[in-house]
Amino acid sequence: MRRRISIFGSTGSIGQNTVSLIEDQGGAETHEVVALTGARNIRLLAAQARKLRARIAVTSDPTRLAELRAALEGSGIEAAAGPAAIADAASEPVDWAMSAIVGAAGLVPGLRAAESGGIVALANKESLVCAGALFLATCARHGATLLPVDSEHSAIFQALNGERHDAIERIILTASGGPFRDWPREAMARVTPAQAMAHPNWDMGQRISIDSASMFNKALEIIEAHVLFGVPSERIEVVVHPQSIIHSLVGFRDGSIMAHLGPSDMRGAIGYALNWPVREPLPLDRLDLAALARLDFCAADPERFPALRLAHEVMELGGLAGAVFNAAKEAALDGFLAGAIGFLDMSVLVEHVTRDLGREAASCGSEYSLADVLELDRRARVAGRAWIETCVGA
Ligand code: NAD
Ligand code: MG
Secondary structure, three states: OOEEEEEEOOOOHHHHHHHHHHHHOOHHHOEEEEEEEEOOOHHHHHHHHHHOOOOEEEEOOHHHHHHHHHHOOOOOOEEEEOHHHHHHHHHOOOOEEEEOOOOHHHHHHHHHHHHOOOEEEEOOOHHHHHHHHHHHHHHHHHOOEEEEOOHHHHHHHHHOOOOOHHHEEEEEEEEOOOOOOOOOHHHHOOOOHHHHHOOOOOOOOHHHHHHHHHOHHHHHHHHHHHHHHOOOHHHEEEEEOOOOOEEEEEEEOOOOEEEEEOOOOOHHHHHHHHHOOOOOOOOOOOOOHHHHOOOOOEEOOOOOOOHHHHHHHHHHHOOOHHHHHHHHHHHHHHHHHOOOOOOOHHHHHHHHHHHHHHHHHHOOOOOOOHHHHHHHHHHHHHHHHHHHHHHHHO
């Protein structure tokens, strides 16, 4: 029987890597591809849908529906557009779904995919930051299996194979440190989006690359680890490891540490989730440890990267503080990309909005609905944009 799959965000960096691994494994011959979704790159979305003989192709942008229809003409592939159409496509039952839309926009499709009870390969860490308790409860209720795709969390998941939860002492997330690892604060204040996008080790989408430079990506990952592995805030550490060879580590109560090593290639973590629980051959470079010669580590600087401190504050708050934090971060990134605020202003904005709305957002504990998440996300973005306007006006 052919495996039924869908890929949400198939035109992105994770999405394209996923498509390529699926093609390596026989593509449409061995997979029944239900839905592929994208945003503005209609040509790529249509080409992927034709190649994998998808049933449905959806763009998030309603103004591009005609373009998508034209690109799919004669293929028999259904075209649709808009966030609701993506959510509908995610409700189509599959055995394996890749959640790789960027930002909070990935939450609803991820939840819908979980409701069909198959495997959800989760690249969209924002889902867990915004609504971790809801996401886990949805998976549990529908019998869905959640597999992390973020390289750090895939590494931790693999290091925990066969281990008992009560043996975990700490989780150590590695961080490359990004392009500004050794830059002084004054120089960081002046960086441009193009400089922030140039990640030293990983080839990723624009937004996550800039989040890596500010370490907001690591902040999201700290919260993601807290949700996924049920480890409290004070037992999650970050260590800067410039080579990005160790993808993360787990420290156990007997003093042992298990580390996961591999090349900086997301096809490792995607392929692991695709083939789980089996390890199949993957087209990755093999590590040459003698050629690498050394692996370096140093502490992360909380002064230049306040996002790390904010992540711990958000975990201490709990409830829906993560939804506020993530939305404020997305608004800050929009402001930085538009040239309205500087690189270091992003964390000032996020701190301001999280202080403003965080306590109220936290008060619900784990008793909240999807509507509560979306409302707080909306309010945090409004507050973030208002902060940017006062900045621009000043
Ligand atoms: P990307 O920007 O390259 O791709 C994002 C995808 O989402 C594209 O298909 C785009 O068309 C779609 N999209 C964008 N806005 C949308 C919207 N509003 N509604 C619906 N679809 C929309 O991003 P990426 O780097 O592939 O990252 C995707 C997710 O995976 C993010 O959550 C990111 O944090 C996570 N992740 C990425 C990497 C990586 O190496 N790229 C590693 C770990 C985790
Ligand atoms: Mg990561």
